[in-house]
């Protein structure tokens with residue numbers, strides 16, 4: 445176990461000066477413990493584990509988050525190097541009554557995390573591994589593995605599985621909430637690929653969870669509400685031979701006067717009312733954002749048509765949109781591994797940089813576009829993101845993944861409740877927090893909520909369907925996990941069974 449030099453010095457000083465008392469800049473202590481418990485823990489961890497205090501030079505790199513509103517507060521960061529390290533940390537935290545939270549890709553932005561006001565960050569990025577089974581049917585992925593590492597390792601072996609689309613997000617973070625990805629049209633959500641997982645529960649016990657066996661009840665919950673029950677140290681997931689190496693994209697840019705035509709055409713082409721689903725080889729996303737050189741008067745709409753197995757997107761899909769008169773229409777071609785860069789979510793892309801900004805999202809799932817609501821929400825987004833205001837760098841996300849693989853799964857078979865929806869939409873209100881202007885956070889919340897209420901209103905639904913991994917944090921439990929009472933009861937019972945003290949209740953608590 446490696447203590448950072450500063451951590452050793454700080455602990456030694458603090459332990460001498462304040463035996464048995466809390467020191468604000470030192471590691472946290474629960475009622476039954478003192479500083480020596482951290483020394484003891486340090487001796488129990490493996491040699492590659494690391495411990496950092498806020499004074500450490502490494503602190504920023506191990507604790508800085510992507511979104512800076514409603515963030516957790518921690519006093520010590522521990523990087524376990526293996527599963528047993530996780531067990532020892534959890535047992536010590538439990539015994540000493542210290543809150544703890546898994547840090548992985550640190551893109552979790554839900555503001556319920558602010559309820560973590562002190563305690564231990566268990567940064568699991570050293571639990572990074574990708575091991576393909578000898579039979580080539582499954583892969584076992586460490587709980588702290590980054591998405592791109594999974595994609596690249598499988599690719600080198602001629603294999604694929606469903607992962608999140610963003611290269612800097614962990615594999616596990618998206619999956620615990622269900623998990624959307626480019627290949628979901630074929631195979632379902634990320635967590636639909638799992639065959640088993642290992643989890644460290646709140647009491648420090650390690651369980652193997654699978655569709656059969658002693659903890660099969662937890663299997664249902666882990667796939668959609670998985671943040672609630674423990675720290676997943678590894679999963680085994682199905683993998684597939686690479687079906688298509690070549691992918692293509694057409695990027696069309698529109699000015700705001702085309703909102704209604706654009707989304708009517710998107711409905712007509714990709715989500716026809718005759719019941720046929722969006723083609724499995726097609727994904728359609730769009731972003732709204734300010735690009736003043738293109739249009740200084742309001743946000744532009746960047747519209748992506750992504751197709752696999754081709755070197756250029758089929759003109760039958762592109763032509764109806766080009767007929768609307770885009771400002772630009774640009775083709776690009778490459779492989780599956782290029783797609784994230786095309787839509788700006790690769791390692792070098794803006795969302796992979798930690799700039800200190802707040803990035804709350806306000807998600808709402810939809811079945812189709814309501815063209816009237818699209819116009820209303822465009823007008824509201826334009827007002828909210830005007831160039832003289834604090835939210836000018838915001839983005840509106842409209843994600844139209846192919847859905848067949850998601851629809852094909854039993855809708856009640858996991859805690860992910862929104863399989864029937866086709867579109868994942870969310871404004872992402874980006875701004876720089878200003879300590880001198882704390883009201884900014886509330887203004888952002890009101891703005892984001894106003895936008896999603898327009899889309900929800902346009903859906904005709906009284907209930908909100910919100911992707912838990914995009915959630916702001918002020919939603920109801922049913923908005924994250926489904927409004928059916930059987931779902932909420934089942935989750936509450938499992939929470940009571942596996943996490944009765946609510947140790948894993950900082951991220952979208954299910955009960």
Ligand SMILES: Cc1cc2nc3c(=O)[nH]c(=O)nc-3n(C[C@H](O)[C@H](O)[C@H](O)COP(=O)(O)OP(=O)(O)OC[C@H]3O[C@@H](n4cnc5c(N)ncnc54)[C@H](O)[C@@H]3O)c2cc1C
Nearest residue numbers: 548549550551552587608609610614617618624676795913
């Ligand atoms: C740029 C960007 C792109 C995204 N793309 C996608 C996408 O393509 N598909 C999609 O579905 N979502 C996507 N998301 C949303 C994403 O699912 C969430 O932001 C997710 O919380 C990120 O996980 P993380 O590990 O990076 O974050 P973290 O903040 O490290 O983790 C979030 C929470 O997950 C829990 N957690 C993480 N790892 C474990 C573990 N091993 N065991 C137990 N609990 C754990 C913890 O409670 C933690 O607080 C994207 C987000 C961003 C910002």
